[in-house]
Amino acid sequence: xxxxxxxxxxxxxxxxxxxxxxxxxxxxxxxxxxxxxxxxxxxxxxxxxxxxxxxxxxxxxxxxxxxxxxxxxxxxxxxxxxxxxxxxxxxxxxxxxxxxxxxxxxxxxxxxxxxxxxxxxxxxxxxxxxxxxxxxxxxxxxxxxxxxxxxxxxxxxxxxxxxxxxxxxxxxxxxxxxxxxxxxxxxxxxxxxxxxxxxxxxxxxxxxxxxxxxxxxxxxxxxxxxxxxxxxxxxxxxxxxxxxxxxxxxxxxxxxxxxxxxxxxxxxxxxxxxxxxxxxxxxxxxxxxxxxxxxxxxxxxxxxxxxxxxxxxxxxxxxxxxxxxxxxxxxxxxxxxxxxxxxxxxxxxxxxxxxxxxxxxxxxxxxxxxxxxxxxxxxxxxxxxxxxxxxxxxxxxxxxxxxxxxxxxxxxxxxxxxxxxxxxxxxxxxxxxxxxxxxxxxxxxxxxxxxxxxxxxxxxxxxxxxxxxxxxxxxxxxxxxxxxxxxxxxxxxxxxxxxxxxxxxxxxxxxxxxxxxxxxxxxxxxxxxxxxxxxxxxxxxxxxxxxxxxxxxxxxxxxxxxxxxxxxxxxxxxxxxxxxxxxxxxxxxxxxxxxxxxxxxxxxxxxxxxxxxxxxxxxxxxxxxxxxxxxxxxxxxxxxxxxxxxxxxxxxxxxxxxxxxxxxxxxxxxxxxxxxxxxxxxxxxxxxxxxxxxxxxxxxxxxxxxxxxxxxxxxxxxxxxxxxxxxxxxxxxxxxxxxxxxxxxxxxxxxxxxxxxxxxxxxxxxxxxxxxxxxxxxxxxxxxxxxxxxxxxxxxxxxxxxxxxxxxxxxxxxxxxxxxxxxxxxxxxxxxxxxxxxxxxxxxxxxxxxxxxxxxxxxxxxxxxxxxxxxxxxxxxxxxxxxxxxxxxxxx
RNA sequence: GCACGGAUAGCUCAGUGGUAGAGCGGCUGUCUUACACACAGUUGGUCGGGAGUUCGAAUCUCUCUCCGUGUACCA
Numbered sequence: 001x002x003x004x005x006x007x008x009x010x011x012x013x014x015x016x017x018x019x020x021x022x023x024x025x026x027x028x029x030x031x032x033x034x035x036x037x038x039x040x041x042x043x044x045x046x047x048x049x050x051x052x053x054x055x056x057x058x059x060x061x062x063x064x065x066x067x068x069x070x071x072x073x074x075x076x077x078x079x080x081x082x083x084x085x086x087x088x089x090x091x092x093x094x095x096x097x098x099x100x101x102x103x104x105x106x107x108x109x110x111x112x113x114x115x116x117x118x119x120x121x122x123x124x125x126x127x128x129x130x131x132x133x134x135x136x137x138x139x140x141x142x143x144x145x146x147x148x149x150x151x152x153x154x155x156x157x158x159x160x161x162x163x164x165x166x167x168x169x170x171x172x173x174x175x176x177x178x179x180x181x182x183x184x185x186x187x188x189x190x191x192x193x194x195x196x197x198x199x200x201x202x203x204x205x206x207x208x209x210x211x212x213x214x215x216x217x218x219x220x221x222x223x224x225x226x227x228x229x230x231x232x233x234x235x236x237x238x239x240x241x242x243x244x245x246x247x248x249x250x251x252x253x254x255x256x257x258x259x260x261x262x263x264x265x266x267x268x269x270x271x272x273x274x275x276x277x278x279x280x281x282x283x284x285x286x287x288x289x290x291x292x293x294x295x296x297x298x299x300x301x302x303x304x305x306x307x308x309x310x311x312x313x314x315x316x317x318x319x320x321x322x323x324x325x326x327x328x329x330x331x332x333x334x335x336x337x338x339x340x341x342x343x344x345x346x347x348x349x350x351x352x353x354x355x356x357x358x359x360x361x362x363x364x365x366x367x368x369x370x371x372x373x374x375x376x377x378x379x380x381x382x383x384x385x386x387x388x389x390x391x392x393x394x395x396x397x398x399x400x401x402x403x404x405x406x407x408x409x410x411x412x413x414x415x416x417x418x419x420x421x422x423x424x425x426x427x428x429x430x431x432x433x434x435x436x437x438x439x440x441x442x443x444x445x446x447x448x449x450x451x452x453x454x455x456x457x458x459x460x461x462x463x464x465x466x467x468x469x470x471x472x473x474x475x476x477x478x479x480x481x482x483x484x485x486x487x488x489x490x491x492x493x494x495x496x497x498x499x500x501x502x503x504x505x506x507x508x509x510x511x512x513x514x515x516x517x518x519x520x521x522x523x524x525x526x527x528x529x530x531x532x533x534x535x536x537x538x539x540x541x542x543x544x545x546x547x548x549x550x551x552x553x554x555x556x557x558x559x560x561x562x563x564x565x566x567x568x569x570x571x572x573x574x575x576x577x578x579x580x581x582x583x584x585x586x587x588x589x590x591x592x593x594x595x596x597x598x599x600x601x602x603x604x605x606x607x608x609x610x611x612x613x614x615x616x617x618x619x620x621x622x623x624x625x626x627x628x629x630x631x632x633x634x635x636x637x638x639x640x641x642x643x644x645x646x647x648x649x650x651x652x653x654x655x656x657x658x659x660x661x662x663x664x665x666x667x668x669x670x671x672x673x674x675x676x677x678x679x680x681x682x683x684x685x686x687x688x689x690x691x692x693x694x695x696x697x698x699x700x701x702x703x704x705x706x707x708x709x710x711x712x713x714x715x716x717x718x719x720x721x722x723x724x725x726x727x728x729x730x731x732x733x734x735x736x737x738x739x740x741x742x743x744x745x746x747x748x749x750x751x752x753x754x755x756x757x758x759x760x761x762x763x764x765x766x767x768x769x770x771x772x773x774x775x776x777x778x779x780x781x782x783x784x785x786x787x788x789x790x791x792x793x794x795x796x797x798x799x800x801x802x803x804x805x806x807x808x809x810x811x812x813x814x815x816x817x818x819x820x821x822x823x824x825x826x827x828x829x830x831x832x833x834x835x836x837x838x839x840x841x842x843x844x845x846x847x848x849x850x851x852x853x854x855x856x857x858x859x860x861x862x863x864x865x866x867x868x869x870x871x872x873x874x875x876x877x878x879x880x881x882x883x884x885x886x887x888x889x890x891x892x
Numbered sequence: 893g894c895a896c897g898g899a900u901a902g903c904u905c906a907g908u909g910g911u912a913g914a915g916c917g918g919c920u921g922u923c924u925u926a927c928a929c930a931c932a933g934u935u936g937g938u939c940g941g942g943a944g945u946u947c948g949a950a951u952c953u954c955u956c957u958c959c960g961u962g963u964a965c966c967a
Contacts (some may be wrong), residue, residue, distance in 0.1 A: 008927095081910065109904095142918095194965095265967085276967050391895075393963095396963085463921080493959085498962095527961090531903085531904085533959075533960070564959085565904060565915095568961090571897090573903095577903080577915090577917085581916075584930090585929090590926085591927035646915095657926080665925095737938080757932085758934080759933090761920095792924070861946085861947045862910070862947065862948075867911095
């Protein structure tokens with residue numbers, strides 16, 4: 001007998017197996033393997049990141065796919081790594097500098113030393129999340145861990161840049177971009193979040209220069225009035241037609257500015273007149289260009305007013321200046337009114353502050369292979385799951401805009417462009433740079449720095465982080481790996497980065513990896529929310545720490561609990577109770593295994609003598625194989641998890657084990673042997689099916705149950721999935737279904753028996769005697785004994801001639817009438833009432849059924865089997881009614 | 893504004909035309925020698941509202957309400 005603790009303790013077990021798997025190289029992919037390939041690249045978390053629930057969900061799914069693929073005999077590469085996350089990482093180190101005494105900025109340190117500091121920080125503190133992923137049990141090939149700025153990856157980024165530049169797809173220009181005044185960098189359109197905001201709408205009087213009146217102009221941004229260069233009205237607006245061509249006085253830094261006509265102005269909005277401020281508004285900029293207007297920039301890069309002509313505002317923060325400017329205008333008597341106004345303000349996803357539209361010199365990319373990328377998803381070359389994301393994806397591609405790829409950062413891939421020293425100043429101001437400049441030798445664009453660096457000046461900017469991560473599926477792999485594992489099989493990621501990452505990877509794949517798609521399937525996970533439906537976030541403090549959850553419930557418990565509630569189509573509301581379920585399940589599994597270990601070895605002699613209950617559970621196990629394969633094939637992870645849960649807890653533990661316990665104590669050897677054999681078979685197959693989602697506990701039990709020995713002591717994760725074909729091999733299908741019918745009847749009868757006991761307030765542990773007066777199904781000694789065990793009875797007597805004393809509680813079962821003789825303890829009246837109640841229920845069902853079958857339309861239109869089913873049901877109720885009525889008369 | 897998703901038991905969720913389900917929670921028993929992280933029993937629902945299609949609707953169609961997400965414009 002094995003001495004084991006009563007409760008499963010995951011911590012030690014999980015650490016043990018994690019290190020053993022790694023030491024034995026179980027996760028390592030062999031590109032020379034003859035096995036078919038299966039590959040996933042991890043969505044690289046930020047190197048500054050710590051594990052959150054989204055990662056747990058995402059990586060558990062990837063681990064399930066990877067581990068299952070290994071069991072299916074595939075050579076698996078799950079390639080891990082981290083993203084350098086330009087802004088986040090740079091900000092992290094700048095924060096450290098600001099804490100110093102005296103505080104420093106990156107400018108105090110200087111570019112070269114600052115970048116060195118970030119590397120130091122990264123090497124010391126970065127990649128915590130990698131350790132955390134290991135604690136979750138992720139079976140990544142850690143020997144192949146990549147970083148988006150490492151020595152292998154960085155040249156790829158530069159190479160791609162140079163190629164796209166030569167192709168004319170990357171260009172530089174002075175454009176209106178999204179400017180983050182806190183981070184002082186340009187951002188892409190995707191990094192701006194339009195946010196509903198309570199603002200104020202100011203209506204201001206612009207006096208006509210000829211003194212003939214005034215024009216009311218509404219604005220939310222009075223602090224930019226000094227940069228107004230015109231007022232526009234719609235050419236079709238009858239109210240203002242006569243004013244076009246006249247001039248008004250700009251209220252701050254007074255100056256005559258023209259009234260122009262432009263169709264962009266909406267007649268119905270506000271006053272119908274719009275101030276044109278080309279330097280500080282995207283559409284105003286366009287209007288300005290169209291009409292040849294001047295551009296007056298009155299904001300600094302960090303969002304302060306730069307307008308010496310207006311000393312009252314000069315140097316003020318843009319929001320302080322907003323209030324101040326209104327005071328000034330009001331003082332001049334030019335403020336008409338101030339109204340509350342709800343509008344959408346673009347906020348920086350990075351710093352959270354309102355974006356400034358700003359004219360600046362930036363690098364842009366015209367996306368390559370847009371059509372290939374759109375077609376691939378449209379025609380199913382790349383499958384999105386759930387499929388509806390394909391629509392979102394297609395919509396984005398249709399309206400795709402050039403991507404601003406330069407960032408005014410120091411941490412990241414520096415733009416691989418050099419300007420000839422003597423011309424650098426001029427070139428950096430040039431709005432157009434192209435291959436001609438390269439030919440002239442004025443600029444140098446390449447993955448390798450110029451041979452004579454002293455003659456060149458490199459571009460100051462760095463690339464958007466996503467400009468490196470869009471190469472992730474292939475830039476992470478060496479030649480051998482590419483040959484074996486590219487394109488990758490599945491990508492598992494959140495729908496929030498469908499544009500940032502997924503779409504761009506598809507384009508990059510077609511353009512840079514031999515025209516091949518980067519992956520075959522994309523599985524978009526749900527987003528984990530809190531119980532109020534809010535996104536998990538640090539600031540709300542509603543995000544549980546996965547490591548804490550692992551400590552309390554085990555990694556297996558966390559994985560199982562989360563997957564059980566992760567629907568495929570919608571978001572998950574996270575409830576810690578569900579994780580507790582995962583832990584409880586692990587404990588159940590552990591105890592079931594412990595129970596088996598207490599029974600000793602199965603013998604080879606005598607040959608197992610299967611009872612219906614054995615055949616039943618083995619047949620269900622066979623079905624479980626199919627359910628699991630089907631669910632995983634369809635990426636239905638909650639179905640997979642739920643099927644595993646209910647098979648084990650309900651079918652195996654609650655029913656089967658309870659029905660066979662006596663075999664182990666006092667059964668004849670052949671029956672005992674059949675039970676041990678069946679338990680072993682179920683556990684062996686089941687552990688393998690469960691292993692992808694609960695890798696640690698299954699590995700531990702595989703070992704302690706002795707299954708590993710039969711497989712050369714291989715860890716379970718390296719053992720091929722047992723074939724369901726071996727289950728009940730050679731047994732006739734009709735015999736199997738006969739056994740299953742008997743077993744179902746047994747379990748149902750046991751339920752009825754328990755109900756009877758409960759109804760008569762007999763404690764579960766009270767030993768009673770049941771009498772079965774058999775009906776249609778045969779009840780042999782085996783079934784009778786198991787029934788007694790399941791019902792918590794001393795014995796079950798099968799007696800066809802049994803005459804129940806008046807008032808004996810009875811129930812109808814698939815095995816016939818079931819009696820619970822209590823020797824006159826029962827009140828006849830109470831019993832009569834009980835049966836009467838049952839009869840009422842049955843009468844209702846009969847009425848329903850009769851109504852249905854009496855409806856000729858139902859009988860004519862419904863499929864034959866549905867009608868037959870209904871008839872059967874009715875017959876069933878009728879016979880039950882007859883029996884109950886007979887009992888009732890017997891009572892009298 | 894447009895698009896997409898969701899609304900089923902107190903909670904978290906299954907259930908795509910044929911007798912409304914699971915787990916948790918609640919309540920009642922039980923330390924029955926694998927498991928009290930458990931066992932047995934039990935209580936919970938006009939399937940968001942309305943209309944339609946159908947013999948039959950949680951399921952299909954339309955519409956409304958509420959919640960969520962994406963996207964566009966906003967002076």
